[in-house]
Amino acid sequence: MADLAETGEPIRIALLGSTGSIGRQALDVIARDPTFRVVALAAGSNTALLGEQARRHGATVVAAADAEGLAALRAEVGPGTTLLAGEAALVEIARRPDIDMLVVGTSGIVSLRPVIAALEAGTVVATANKETLVAGGHLVMPIARALAARRAAGDALDPLASPLAWLRPIDSEHSAIWQCLVGERLSTVAGLILTASGGPFLDTPAEAFATIRPEDALRHPTWRMGAKITVDSATLANKGLEVIEAHWLYDVAYDAIEVVVHPQSIVHSAVRFVDGSLKAQLGTPDMRLPIQYALTFPGRRSSPAAAPDLLAAARLEFRAPDEGRFPALGIAREAGRLGPRASAALIAADDVAVARFLDGSLDFPGIPRLLEAAVSRTTAMTPADAPEPLLADVVALDADTRAWARTFRAAGPAA
């Protein structure tokens, strides 16, 4: 059953990536509502925080990324806690019959296998993680659609008959589109509008891009997020990844997904309908609202996020993105069109490109150069008649692209 919030029973949650930006905000949302119960938590290297979260939220299952983390966790949690480690632990957690929802806030491809495992077990997934759809959209969406079809029984207006009830987006833009689509038929959608803040370099001339430092890129004008996604917002790669996610989530053609720069970050995204209506969702830049919506769908509950004050905002501005200065957007859109191999390579390369920008081994313009080279490389290696990649192929491609990207030399000033 997907209408978890309506049953009156506690909603038992497993949270992957609990120590990250999304994970910490998810725990904040969960702690405010007694109907949520944390069963399992998993994270990477921050075992001190993971242990503290497990104690505070009463998790009975806790997973670290590796054996070293597992050893560190032993000192942090009580004797009755089940301790696990590694990617297999995430899959084991995802399949547990005592969880109602898998909430995913991990970075990277590590959660793709657990997401598939949860959906195959008929468990609702709420995910912020981008790899799930960018690299694995062709793998996860058919399972979500099959789960929705079981419920559908011909009633297309039942919100729980939607794949989105099973694979719930947490990203604010995709949550906005989801909220606009409730009660609507997908066949009446003419297009989607994803809004982008434009990041800190919205008005920076292209000539200055080579001198952008990590600390400049990490200064996002409206959102407080993890470092990787903050840099992705500065290059607009994040918006490109979101275009690919939107394609998979809403089954909308790439040509019908528009990106509009909206520096105030109040209109989170919008849907155009065939009758000329444009429906948008507005909110303040606070991830706790889309996180909570994913947890309580189809219901709404009071939340710590303040509603936007339109009079105080006074002016809502919209501009076309400058794809000349921000080529990552077009590169990502093209990777999406090319298919799952190109988009899997794109997102793997982007993770390395951002890490290299932050450690100083790649300059800011080098990020889109690396992305373009990664997509071209994968396309060149893929026979025209290659079938869609299986999970193992996607994971192997991710590892291969990462290894290649670490040694990539951009043909630019910082090469």
Ligand SMILES: NC(=O)c1ccc[n+]([C@@H]2O[C@H](COP(=O)([O-])OP(=O)(O)OC[C@H]3O[C@@H](n4cnc5c(N)ncnc54)[C@H](OP(=O)(O)O)[C@@H]3O)[C@@H](O)[C@H]2O)c1
């Ligand atoms: N932050 C936002 O506002 C936001 C908004 C929309 C979408 N997203 C997307 O949500 C995802 C998470 O973003 P974030 O900003 O929260 O990232 P983050 O702050 O870097 O957190 C990543 C989380 O993943 C965990 N992790 C990393 N490797 C792991 C592994 N092998 N096994 C288990 N856990 C692992 C980390 O654990 P440790 O810290 O313990 O190593 C941490 O808990 C990304 O895909 C991002 O693009 C984020």
